[in-house]
Amino acid sequence: MFVSRAAVSRVMSASARSMSTKVAVLGAAGGIGQPLSMLLKLSSAVDELSCYDVRGSPGVAADLSHIPTKASVKGYLGASEGQEEELGKALTGASVVVIPAGVPRKPGMTRDDLFNINAGIVKTLVEGCAEHCPDALIAIISNPVNSTVPIAAEILKAKGVYNPKKLCGVTTLDVIRANTFVGSHLQKDPATIDVPVIGGHAGITILPLFSQVPGFTATDEELEALTVRTQFGGDEVVKAKAGAGSATLSMAYAGFIFAENVVKAMKGEECVQCAFVESSLTDARFFASPCKFGLNGVEEVLPFGQLSAYEKGWFDKMMPDLKAQIQKGIEFAAK
Numbered sequence: 587m588f589v590s591r592a593a594v595s596r597v598m599s600a601s602a603r604s605m606s607t608k609v610a611v612l613g614a615a616g617g618i619g620q621p622l623s624m625l626l627k628l629s630s631a632v633d634e635l636s637c638y639d640v641r642g643s644p645g646v647a648a649d650l651s652h653i654p655t656k657a658s659v660k661g662y663l664g665a666s667e668g669q670e671e672e673l674g675k676a677l678t679g680a681s682v683v684v685i686p687a688g689v690p691r692k693p694g695m696t697r698d699d700l701f702n703i704n705a706g707i708v709k710t711l712v713e714g715c716a717e718h719c720p721d722a723l724i725a726i727i728s729n730p731v732n733s734t735v736p737i738a739a740e741i742l743k744a745k746g747v748y749n750p751k752k753l754c755g756v757t758t759l760d761v762i763r764a765n766t767f768v769g770s771h772l773q774k775d776p777a778t779i780d781v782p783v784i785g786g787h788a789g790i791t792i793l794p795l796f797s798q799v800p801g802f803t804a805t806d807e808e809l810e811a812l813t814v815r816t817q818f819g820g821d822e823v824v825k826a827k828a829g830a831g832s833a834t835l836s837m838a839y840a841g842f843i844f845a846e847n848v849v850k851a852m853k854g855e856e857c858v859q860c861a862f863v864e865s866s867l868t869d870a871r872f873f874a875s876p877c878k879f880g881l882n883g884v885e886e887v888l889p890f891g892q893l894s895a896y897e898k899g900w901f902d903k904m905m906p907d908l909k910a911q912i913q914k915g916i917e918f919a920a921k
């Protein structure tokens with residue numbers, strides 16, 4: 587079949603366009619947002635980086651724009667006196683939206699204590715996504731993830747654009763913590779370890795499956811200590827920061843790994859990583875488990891395999907908490 591040169595160049599530019607990836611970070615001037623934006627600016631998988639915040643984002647974007655990598659960077663601000671709302675511009679054309687906007691924990695606070703402020707922030711930002719980039723994959727970092735993801739789902743549903751393949755809570759920090767702690771326990775390079783972490787992202791709803799790590803051995807006491815440390819690793823950072831917030835640098839790294847994997851998968855490099863997604867694996871509507879990511883986001887929610895008796899004990903303990911936190915999000919969105 588004869589194909590004209592013009593047609594070839596149309597096809598090429600269409601495919602080049604479809605390969606071009608804009609990632610938007612909402613909350614880009616924050617403790618997580620800044621290093622996360624920097625890591626995304628360094629990634630060869632990202633073509634365009636959009637940094638949105640209610641303060642400081644033009645400065646962050648200008649700063650990042652001097653790094654000599656291919657991604658173009660623009661900063662956008664929320665509305666304030668004399669300043670128009672730029673959320674729409676920040677989101678238009680985005681394929682992936684990462685949301686670390688919100689307030690972090692202080693000592694003595696649980697993730698659930700953040701609910702009242704962060705639920706409203708996530709609601710507003712996801713409404714923006716529904717309007718300006720309804721097809722984008724939304725990755726939610728803002729806590730409490732167990733509730734903010736169900737809020738986002740309900741908002742997207744109400745707007746008629748919900749696609750469960752395109753909404754994830756980011757639980758990668760739990761995975762990288764588990765890998766680090768197991769690496770140190772087994773005296774192995776943590777980069778060679780990949781612990782599946784299932785459930786949710788708060789306290790006992792975080793369940794690391796050490797029984798599935800090849801070569802893993804531990805006494806009962808060691809196993810208990812590793813499990814509890816993974817569940818409450820965030821508290822170590824909150825305590826050490828003594829009122830100055832929660833994990834930002836390790837979270838930025840985790841958010842980057844998650845988002846870059848999503849972008850690469852959308853460009854044809856399938857990958858498996860854990861995420862908190864709509865799921866039928868258990869009777870909780872949302873559940874974190876390994877997921878296969880591809881061209882369209884979450885292509886498959888994978889089963890999490892056999893649990894040991896010890897893990898089953900934690901599983902039974904966590905499910906009521908997880909379901910209650912999901913329900914809290916659903917009820918907030920219905921108000």
Ligand code: NAI
Pocket residue numbers: 612613614615616617618619638639640641664686687688689690691700704707710711726727728729730731756757758759760787831832833834837
């Ligand atoms: P931060 O206070 O340093 O930064 C938050 C940023 O969000 C600020 O720059 C603020 O201006 C911005 N922001 C607030 N309202 C906004 C809105 N409506 N639109 C756009 N931006 C807005 O806080 P940090 O430490 O970066 O934490 C952010 C969130 O991430 C918190 O909810 C925290 O609990 C959560 N987090 C989640 C983790 C996870 O594993 N999923 C781990 C660590 C923190």
